[in-house]
Amino acid sequence: MTHAGRDRGGGDGAARDPLAAYRGMRDPGRTPEPVPPAGPLPEGNDDTFVIQEHHARSLHWDVRLERDGVLVSWAVPKGLPLNPKDNRLAVHTEDHPIDYGSFQGDIPAGEYGGGKVILWDRGRYELEEWTDREVKVVFHGDRAEGRYVFFQTRGSDWMVHRMDGPPFPEWLPLPTGLTPMTATPGPLPSGDRRQWAYELAWAGNRILVAVEGGRIRITDQKVRNAGAAYPELRAMGAELGSTVCLLDGEIVALGRDGRPDSTLLRRRPARDSAPGAKDLREVPITFLAFDLLHQDGHDLTGRPYEERRQALEALGLEGARWGVAPAVPGTGRDALKVAHGLGLDAVVAKRRKSAYRPGDASEDWILVTG
DSSP: OOOSSOOSSOSSGGGTOTTHHHHHTOOTTTOOSOOOOSSOOOOOOSOEEEEEEEESSSEEEEEEEEETTEEEEEEETTOSOSSTTOOEEEEEEEEEEGGGGGOOEEEOTTSTTOEEEEEEEEEEEEEEEEOSSEEEEEEEESSOEEEEEEEEEETTEEEEEEOSOOSSTTOOOOOOSOOOOEEEEOOOOOSOGGGEEEEEOOOSEEEEEEEETTEEEEEBTTBTTHHHHOGGGHHHHHHHTTOOEEEEEEEEEBOTTSSBOHHHHHTSOOOSSOOOHHHHHHSOEEEEEEEEEEETTEEOTTSOHHHHHHHHHHTOOEETTEEEOOBOOSOHHHHHHHHHHTTOOEEEEEETTOOOOTTOEEEEEEEEEO
């Protein structure tokens, strides 16, 4: 890294043409990325940045700082950390042209960095220190805000650390070690029907899914290595991008008639190794989320069920192997009728104003069979 005090017009090699590596990796006839010809670099104030969400072979965020007429770049696999206790890998990559700061689009498959590029944030930064091994900046963007340091560890591997405290006073990291809230068996609740919402009891495998940095972590009390057991869900993390959340839901297997089939689900081996091609083909699974416990630093467990449900539906969980479990409108008897039509035995009545109490069997959730 040669940006501590580089001469724009002198020196040799990369100092004469800092974009030589960038051009050597790209064919302007095959990629929509800007590929400027060799020549004088633009003059600037060295105070702008851009962050691009890059859905390449693996999701990452490209953090780029304007410096000496180019964008000095790091690929950060999980994005900038919000927790000052969480250092994250930041791989120093080739310098990019200034014009790349406005680029978003699709890099064709087979080309270097092939995949979708999304303009995630841009703004200005204050420089505190810039050496060959350490860069300290303060970001002022719409989404990236705060004081960070990038520091070299070895080779092209750097780390990035948040030097400020959390982004807002009530911010909490994604929780670990929670166990699901469960329902208490009982009859359909009586009283004001507006107090209760109804969901189907899917008779699947109950799991919690934590999403952070475009990656997922699955907790299944029946499966020790659930991340390996359900590889179909990995793409859900990439689809959610920078969203940080904790989802509660069920793994279900749907038969050829589109109905949940618990017998079919039992054919999916619960083991540490990933399922084989035959398992994936013959027992395709779907994750149906029905609660949202944490979102972007906010603990939602103390909020009413109806608020959590509204936030869950706003996430846009719509994929080939995941979605939001539908709520059933109407009365409890209406919900049971829908359940029976799908071959299910039960529904769950949930008190609309109830909080989520991890690990508790609560009468705010009633498992109704009939």
